[in-house]
Amino acid sequence: MEFTWPWEYDFPPFFTLQPNLDTQRKQLEAWRKLVLDYCRHNKIFVLDVQESISLFQNKAIDRQLSTEGINQVLESLLEYNQIEWCDKAKKQCLVYWKNPQEWGNLIYRYASDKGMTNTVCTFYELTAGDDVQNEEFAGMDQSLLVKALKTLEATNKAEIIMFGGNEGVKFF
Amino acid sequence: MRKRPGIGAIHKQRVEQERFRGKATELQDNVFEQMTNQMEKFRTNLETFASKHRNEIKKNPAFRKQFQDMCASIGVDPLASSKGFWSELLGVGDFYYEIAVQVIEVCLATSPRNGGLITLGELRQRLIKARGKAQHHQEISNDDIIRAIKKLKVLGPGFSIVSLKGTQDTSDILIRSIPGELSADHTEVLKAAEAQSFTSVKALKSTLNWDDVRCLQILNELLRDGVAWVDEQSSEKMYWFPSFFKPLMSEDEIALPPPN
Numbered sequence: 001m002e003f004t005w006p007w008e009y010d011f012p013p014f015f016t017l018q019p020n021l022d023t024q025r026k027q028l029e030a031w032r033k034l035v036l037d038y039c040r041h042n043k044i045f046v047l048d049v050q051e052s053i054s055l056f057q058n059k060a061i062d063r064q065l066s067t068e069g070i071n072q073v074l075e076s077l078l079e080y081n082q083i084e085w086c087d088k089a090k091k092q093c094l095v096y097w098k099n100p101q102e103w104g105n106l107i108y109r110y111a112s113d114k115g116m117t118n119t120v121c122t123f124y125e126l127t128a129g130d131d132v133q134n135e136e137f138a139g140m141d142q143s144l145l146v147k148a149l150k151t152l153e154a155t156n157k158a159e160i161i162m163f164g165g166n167e168g169v170k171f172f
Numbered sequence: 173m174r175k176r177p178g179i180g181a182i183h184k185q186r187v188e189q190e191r192f193r194g195k196a197t198e199l200q201d202n203v204f205e206q207m208t209n210q211m212e213k214f215r216t217n218l219e220t221f222a223s224k225h226r227n228e229i230k231k232n233p234a235f236r237k238q239f240q241d242m243c244a245s246i247g248v249d250p251l252a253s254s255k256g257f258w259s260e261l262l263g264v265g266d267f268y269y270e271i272a273v274q275v276i277e278v279c280l281a282t283s284p285r286n287g288g289l290i291t292l293g294e295l296r297q298r299l300i301k302a303r304g305k306a307q308h309h310q311e312i313s314n315d316d317i318i319r320a321i322k323k324l325k326v327l328g329p330g331f332s333i334v335s336l337k338g339t340q341d342t343s344d345i346l347i348r349s350i351p352g353e354l355s356a357d358h359t360e361v362l363k364a365a366e367a368q369s370f371t372s373v374k375a376l377k378s379t380l381n382w383d384d385v386r387c388l389q390i391l392n393e394l395l396r397d398g399v400a401w402v403d404e405q406s407s408e409k410m411y412w413f414p415s416f417f418k419p420l421m422s423e424d425e426i427a428l429p430p431p432n
Binding site: 014016 | 285396412
């Protein structure tokens with residue numbers, strides 16, 4: 001199904017950082033929502049800033065958000081805990097259209113539904129195995145998976161294990 | 173007992189005239205009595221008419237307007253009735269009160285986008301869409317909406333009706349749902365921007381014959397009010413107005429509370 005762009009995307013001023021602060025606030029809110037919705041729709045867990053330039057431009061109306069504008073949007077997403085930087089250079093970030101805790105709960109529910117508690121499961125099985133293809137967390141970036149599992153560890157619902165060079169998790 | 177403006181005025185007149193006693197008074201008494209009877213007749217007829225044509229008034233906006241005009245011509249204002257003339261007549265709760273509440277909801281929901289300024293056309297589309305999901309489908313007209321908004325004005329300064337061109341064209345009438353005056357200059361700029369939903373200093377100078385300073389000042393005030401956004405990726409700064417920018421009836425992203 002095609003992604004539905006919000007009305008703002010066709011509105012030329014959306015690509016100019018607004019001087020009026022109240023309006024800018026609304027603008028940034030709309031950009032945050034666009035980034036999250038877009039990533040959710042396209043199952044993007046990690047956003048590469050350089051590669052995602054097309055998200056911040058609309059060729060049909062010949063407008064694009066400036067570097068400063070893009071930085072403001074990313075700063076705003078960070079402020080609302082909707083992204084987390086993967087590197088100090090701020091080239092890539094995890095996008096939390098679901099946050100680690102929400103992912104953790106979803107994965108745990110899947111594991112208990114499938115009767116996987118008290119058995120060990122590899123990371124690979126959880127993200128790339130045949131059984132998980134229809135799950136939302138299929139194809140999940142490993143660093144995000146670890147964060148999700150860590151939230152489960154904090155509530156004693158899981159334990160991350162290393163065995164024979166593989167990384168896995170045991171659910172309780 | 174509900175006050176009847178028409179008869180009240182006549183009462184007053186009578187009291188005045190009683191001060192100047194004279195033979196003429198007798199004659200005037202007769203005339204007065206005739207007029208009172210006439211008013212009574214009008215009122216009774218009106219109420220009979222209303223109940224007889226209750227369905228028509230309920231369903232047909234044009235008919236409803238004619239009925240209200242009839243009331244106005246003899247000084248009766250059904251909307252001012254504290255007894256809930258419309259709830260008695262239509263039996264569905266106060267019709268205009270309901271519309272007024274929905275108008276507030278739509279304005280609240282869209283004001284982040286358009287700075288609290290919405291065209292009557294878009295308002296009506298959104299109202300119809302929201303009401304369509306409710307059990308009773310009553311067609312509402314622009315006239316109904318304006319009456320409901322005027323009712324709101326009684327409650328406070330929040331709502332005002334801005335007419336851009338003095339026409340009945342629904343995109344020429346704007347509803348402002350935040351307090352504050354739109355000056356004549358603001359209205360001129362809105363008029364100029366309406367057709368394409370944007371304008372610029374250059375365009376305003378040529379259309380309105382204003383100087384640079386005046387153009388910029390008004391545009392900046394509209395920016396400050398959140399009614400206009402600026403686009404800096406054109407050959408000159410363009411000022412865009414979400415209020416006029418194609419309303420989005422296809423998108424449900426503006427969520428209204430479910431109608432009860």
